[in-house]
Amino acid sequence: MLDINFIRENVETVKQGMINKGEKEPELVDQVLAKDEEWRAFVHKLDTLRSENNAKAKQIGMLMGQGKKEEAQAIIKETGQFKEEVKALEEKERILSEERDSLLYKIANVPHPSVPVGHTEDDNDVFATWGTPNNEEWRKPHWEIVERYGWVDFERGVKVTGAGFPFYVGPVAQLQRALINYFINEGVAAGFTELQAPYFVNEDSARGTGQIPDKEDMMYTIPRDEFFVIPTGEVPVTNYHRDEILKESDLPINYVCHTPCWRREAGSYGKDVRGLNRLHQFDKVEIVKIVKPETSYEELESLRDHAEKLLQALELPYRTLLMCTGDMGFTQTKKYDLEVWSPGQQRWLEVSSCSNFESFQARRMQLRYRKDGKSTEMVHTLNGSALALPRIVSAILEAYQEENGKVRVPEVLKPFFGREYL
RNA sequence: GGAGAGGUGGCUGAGUGGCUGAAAGCGCUCCCCUGCUAAGGGAGUUUAUCUGGAAACAGGUAACGAGGGUUCGAAUCCCUCCCUCUCCGCCA
Numbered sequence: 001m002l003d004i005n006f007i008r009e010n011v012e013t014v015k016q017g018m019i020n021k022g023e024k025e026p027e028l029v030d031q032v033l034a035k036d037e038e039w040r041a042f043v044h045k046l047d048t049l050r051s052e053n054n055a056k057a058k059q060i061g062m063l064m065g066q067g068k069k070e071e072a073q074a075i076i077k078e079t080g081q082f083k084e085e086v087k088a089l090e091e092k093e094r095i096l097s098e099e100r101d102s103l104l105y106k107i108a109n110v111p112h113p114s115v116p117v118g119h120t121e122d123d124n125d126v127f128a129t130w131g132t133p134n135n136e137e138w139r140k141p142h143w144e145i146v147e148r149y150g151w152v153d154f155e156r157g158v159k160v161t162g163a164g165f166p167f168y169v170g171p172v173a174q175l176q177r178a179l180i181n182y183f184i185n186e187g188v189a190a191g192f193t194e195l196q197a198p199y200f201v202n203e204d205s206a207r208g209t210g211q212i213p214d215k216e217d218m219m220y221t222i223p224r225d226e227f228f229v230i231p232t233g234e235v236p237v238t239n240y241h242r243d244e245i246l247k248e249s250d251l252p253i254n255y256v257c258h259t260p261c262w263r264r265e266a267g268s269y270g271k272d273v274r275g276l277n278r279l280h281q282f283d284k285v286e287i288v289k290i291v292k293p294e295t296s297y298e299e300l301e302s303l304r305d306h307a308e309k310l311l312q313a314l315e316l317p318y319r320t321l322l323m324c325t326g327d328m329g330f331t332q333t334k335k336y337d338l339e340v341w342s343p344g345q346q347r348w349l350e351v352s353s354c355s356n357f358e359s360f361q362a363r364r365m366q367l368r369y370r371k372d373g374k375s376t377e378m379v380h381t382l383n384g385s386a387l388a389l390p391r392i393v394s395a396i397l398e399a400y401q402e403e404n405g406k407v408r409v410p411e412v413l414k415p416f417f418g419r420e421y422l
Numbered sequence: 423g424g425a426g427a428g429g430u431g432g433c434u435g436a437g438u439g440g441c442u443g444a445a446a447g448c449g450c451u452c453c454c455c456u457g458c459u460a461a462g463g464g465a466g467u468u469u470a471u472c473u474g475g476a477a478a479c480a481g482g483u484a485a486c487g488a489g490g491g492u493u494c495g496a497a498u499c500c501c502u503c504c505c506u507c508u509c510c511g512c513c514a
Binding site for chain 1: 439440469493495
């Protein structure tokens, strides 16, 4: 969420940001300010009343201490009305602040000035392209390749769990494991701290990174134990420092973490979900950065750069999109998507999304740092995939296949295989 | 899962109904003293939020695991939940 004081001082910027992101109700900005005004008036009233009440209680205490019971009794009589009044105001204050917060949760993060204004994916900027897409006719989509060799077992996945939960078999299982290893190793080599995280989180964590309220339908839940199954490693890793005040010298903090990700993907269909394109469970290596505000845009570039280098090392042609205002999420200020070329399908597949959230998540999480050893300030958080798995597997299968059907092992993965072909 | 003990500030740790937002110690910051080092002296040191103020700051409110309750008044009493530790059980 945004800082209410920031909204108050930047009404038009925030509203325009909502409009540019295609949010339907920019008037929420006015509503939250009105509600905040109302809340502040109430708080003032309530605090004054409490203050008077506290003074009386103190006085009673003193009189009792001196043995002046009668005088004390007289004041106790006076306090009766206060009590009910305070209670009523407290209730009202609670409702008002809840109403204000629920409005505040609906105010979108403001896009950075460098982000192109636009409504659809056609308005995204192509920030970079790398490599030359293979377009030979003989190249097959990955689902044909894996079927031919029995490398991914969709049917048994359906039997054991359901659609979208395949088994990876033999060489492809090995390929996936090698990729995870490679990505983590590269993260560690870049100086990031490797983390292994829980796959279930509690409600506070789901709220901290913004999965609830609003996007709860994307997550699987464990109702009996009140857990949410993580849709991305971003959730546990960013929440790792929730409710903390970090030292300035701790920053920047960089984590690399592999987790499976579970997404319900309700309503998906067609070519989008064919083969490994979209699954209910997939693996991902995630980078999370916790940084000082003044460095967050440099950090975003370095995050994007890190992810791009991985694709380059795998020699997979890709393009990097700078997402326009309308095509980026509610919580981000700036976002790059990396799309790898899928020569078997003749389309781009999103394999990474690198975002700056500025203090939007930090404020929800009360994640701050102490500046100059004095005041506290919200940190900025960023995250990005480096990289998302099954689609990289697809791209490798399709790009490294040879006309005779064999699939070569990418050079950088050879240490994990010790052979030329899958 | 069962039984018991406990959760207080950056840390240790006092506090069983009233001038306690919290003793004391440690740590940390600033100042003084000091040829250097060591030692010593003084001041400061939770967070959020509201009001006033350009600001420095001043004042109020809330918070002692979380949420409810009793009371004029709760860190302190009662209830529910969470977590930690010890023992038992189970287990990779």
